[in-house]
Amino acid sequence: MPFNDLSLDPRLMRSVQHLGFVKPTEIQHEAIPAVMVGRDLIVSSQTGSGKTLAYLLPMMQRLLKSRPLSKRDARALILAPTRELAKQVYAQLRLFVSNTPLTSALIVGGENFNDQEKLLKRQPNIIVATPGRFVDHLEHKSVFINGLEMLILDEADRMLDLGFMPQLTVINKAADHRLRQTLLFSATLDHAEVDELALALLKTPHRVAVGASHQQHQDISQQFYLADHLTHKEALLRHFLQQSDIKQLIIFTATREDAERLALLCEQLGRSAVGLSGKLSQSSRNAVMQAFATGKHQVLVTTDLASRGLDLLQVSHVINFDLPKHAEEYVHRIGRTGRAGAKGQAISLVGPKDIAALERIEAFLRQPTGFSVVDGLAAKFDGKPKVAKAVAKAVAGKKAVQGKAKAKPVKAVAKNKPQFFEGGDDGLAPVRRKQK
Ligand code: AMP
Numbered sequence: 001m002p003f004n005d006l007s008l009d010p011r012l013m014r015s016v017q018h019l020g021f022v023k024p025t026e027i028q029h030e031a032i033p034a035v036m037v038g039r040d041l042i043v044s045s046q047t048g049s050g051k052t053l054a055y056l057l058p059m060m061q062r063l064l065k066s067r068p069l070s071k072r073d074a075r076a077l078i079l080a081p082t083r084e085l086a087k088q089v090y091a092q093l094r095l096f097v098s099n100t101p102l103t104s105a106l107i108v109g110g111e112n113f114n115d116q117e118k119l120l121k122r123q124p125n126i127i128v129a130t131p132g133r134f135v136d137h138l139e140h141k142s143v144f145i146n147g148l149e150m151l152i153l154d155e156a157d158r159m160l161d162l163g164f165m166p167q168l169t170v171i172n173k174a175a176d177h178r179l180r181q182t183l184l185f186s187a188t189l190d191h192a193e194v195d196e197l198a199l200a201l202l203k204t205p206h207r208v209a210v211g212a213s214h215q216q217h218q219d220i221s222q223q224f225y226l227a228d229h230l231t232h233k234e235a236l237l238r239h240f241l242q243q244s245d246i247k248q249l250i251i252f253t254a255t256r257e258d259a260e261r262l263a264l265l266c267e268q269l270g271r272s273a274v275g276l277s278g279k280l281s282q283s284s285r286n287a288v289m290q291a292f293a294t295g296k297h298q299v300l301v302t303t304d305l306a307s308r309g310l311d312l313l314q315v316s317h318v319i320n321f322d323l324p325k326h327a328e329e330y331v332h333r334i335g336r337t338g339r340a341g342a343k344g345q346a347i348s349l350v351g352p353k354d355i356a357a358l359e360r361i362e363a364f365l366r367q368p369t370g371f372s373v374v375d376g377l378a379a380k381f382d383g384k385p386k387v388a389k390a391v392a393k394a395v396a397g398k399k400a401v402q403g404k405a406k407a408k409p410v411k412a413v414a415k416n417k418p419q420f421f422e423g424g425d426d427g428l429a430p431v432r433r434k435q436k
Contacts, residue, residue, distance in 0.1 A: 006032055009064050012057060015096045025050030030208045032058045040205040041183045042198050052092050055152050055183050060096050069177055070147025076126045077151050081158040083108040083130055084293055090128040109133040110286060117142040131167035138174055148175035157186040160193040172201050188328055219338035222346045223372040226379035233349045239374050240347055241269045247316040251301040252333050254322035263301040273299035304329055320348040323357035327364030355385045
């Protein structure tokens with residue numbers, strides 16, 4: 001279906017043509033008609049799927065076609081978790097706003113509050129904002145949203161992960177017009193807090209889920225390397241840090257202690273690095289992200305905090321120093337590279353503690369991953385879970401004694417002293433179980 005069939009305002013169509021877009025992406029095809037008939041929407045969407053236009057186009061259409069509910073109040077509010085994302089959305093919005101009478105403003109943290117107040121005094125119709133700073137302005141009464149017609153949450157799951165639930169609740173309460181339409185976009189819908197938020201914000205929403213996240217990303221090459229222990233992982237990391245084709249690199253670790261330690265290691269190897277962890281305040285986190293985004297640092301070492309939303313073309317490599325607990329998180333992490341058609345490389349280090357996570361990733365991707373080897377750094381560890389080895393040994397023992405009347409297979413297991421591991425849910429902290 002071409003864009004022409006969506007019955008969009010000619011001014012919007014001109015901008016679409018200017019961008020050279022002919023056909024809506026799958027998500028646009030699903031979402032735009034539903035929004036245009038006035039429905040609330042909950043969408044599971046990946047960056048790169050065309051989600052921004054999936055809400056910008058029908059939002060603009062509504063604002064162009066209907067009379068404002070209030071002369072003073074903002075008509076549409078788009079919330080994004082990070083300044084980077086808010087700025088990207090705003091850049092796309094500007095293009096669509098430019099040949100219409102509508103006005104817009106960008107309100108994010110880290111910028112002069114008074115300047116923003118002046119901007120808001122001009123009563124922009126559409127505001128793109130990060131939740132924290134927007135609520136500051138609401139409280140200062142520099143902006144009013146009682147007549148808000150459209151509330152759009154981009155990367156809602158990430159906003160919740162960053163602790164913005166209180167701000168979203170305040171905004172939801174303030175934007176209390178019964179004709180408000182609400183659109184919620186989230187990388188995953190498999191998130192208890194997103195469900196809670198959707199319940200609070202949306203009225204009988206239409207659900208859209210396209211582009212299953214297990215699909216392989218064409219532009220990202222993925223390699224898995226076995227490692228015997230932490231020191232071995234560090235040796236592999238040193239090796240990869242010497243690769244000359246690294247533009248920017250994100251290293252993901254399981255703990256913030258590792259994030260700090262590995263940032264130091266990168267620095268020792270001449271790569272300017274910065275560590276990001278939940279220990280930092282929101283403003284320090286933003287500052288770290290900003291420094292990385294502007295290329296001040298070549299390496300960002302982080303826990304899962306930065307696994308979503310960051311859309312930087314320069315990130316050529318992602319290294320999983322530890323595998324994430326949840327398979328979906330793996331897909332988000334590696335999706336920080338290979339953006340907008342650029343090629344990316346995702347390297348994962350797999351130690352004995354990562355095996356359960358690897359199995360979940362393989363199940364999620366619906367294919368075995370296979371292992372690569374660095375010359376001189378091959379692991380002794382063969383990538384098989386210890387419990388599987390024990391079972392194999394037990395089976396072998398059982399076969400050996402089959403047919404012998406006195407044979408006791410259970411004892412044969414005990415004799416072999418297999419190590420049983422209870423990986424727990426995350427499989428990261430195996431606990432040795434005592435043999436009876
Ligand atoms: P997003 O998922 O919104 O970050 O969009 C990802 C990229 O796809 C952006 O560079 C958009 O400009 C581009 N894009 C969005 N819609 C279309 C479309 N219908 N056809 C081609 N490219 C598109």
